[in-house]
Amino acid sequence: MRTVRTRRLVVVLLLGATLCGTAAAQQPARSVTEETVHEVAAQLRCVVCQNLSVADSPSEMAQQMRAIVRERLAAGERPEQVVQYFVDRYGEWILLSPRPRGFNLLVWLFPAVAVAVGLVILTVVLRRWTRQHRASAATPSTLDAAMSERIRRELERER
């Protein structure tokens, strides 16, 4: 009889503890806006898609990844920490834009360098063309007198 009562008490206590535990677990540590979730998800590559972010993909995997992002933010992680969690598991491949450091700098600097080099080439070529044009306009006609005379006669005949 006594053991039954003790067992019942244990069961009640355990149930209470479990309920408190689940209630605590379900309570989000802080409210997370959809905007923040989107901001993090937009930086991450949807792993099962071709060139789509986790924010843009309707795939089940992306939905689950968004849920993980939301959950980690709710648990109090900063957006950078959530991004780092994914980088630790997938490598920098998971980031849609590579971090500007090391070899990756090439991707960031190359377009600027290419535009600068293009502008220099354009300037040089344009200056050369205008110089040539000006030179040819300034040079007096080198036709000799005999040739001019001939052209004049030919034109006369045409009339």
Added chain:
Amino acid sequence: MRRAWRWLIPLSAIPVLALLAYGFRTNPRDIASPLVGRPAPAFALTAFDGTAVSLEAHRGRVVVVNFWASWCYPACYEEAPVLERAWRTYRDRGLTLIGVDIQDKREAAEKFIRDFGLTFPNAQDLTGKVSVDFGVYGVPETFFLDRRGQIRAKHVGALTDEIFRANVERLLAEPEGKPGPA
């Protein structure tokens, strides 16, 4: 001076072409996992038969974690018999094989297990947390864990008997206390 300019423009294209040639030769699906050499993320799932499946329970054994899905045809269909064969060969030699079914319908997954007569524990990763923890980006993917719970190798795509044997024999041959390469 003029001649130098004429050569400079085509020459400047060479590094760009070289970079493109290198880029197009690499396989974009071939992504090195940063997890190799690191401790495997812990997980606890419920198998299709209702039993608990956790990594912690198998510490001290060589563990193979295989991610699959019933819609993953043909790769998962090709490797299912390989896995079952390997399980029967190595289960008594200190190997644990765990199948993790991802992005799947329960009925379809259960049919897959029945069709291939799989007898090793298989569980569904309903939230996707285990797959993300393992950095899984497709199926099938297989992780080989040493006795200390470190991920020592990752295989992307269908397994063959040879690949399975090579990885598992190497890990089984290691004594329990031997530290793996960092």
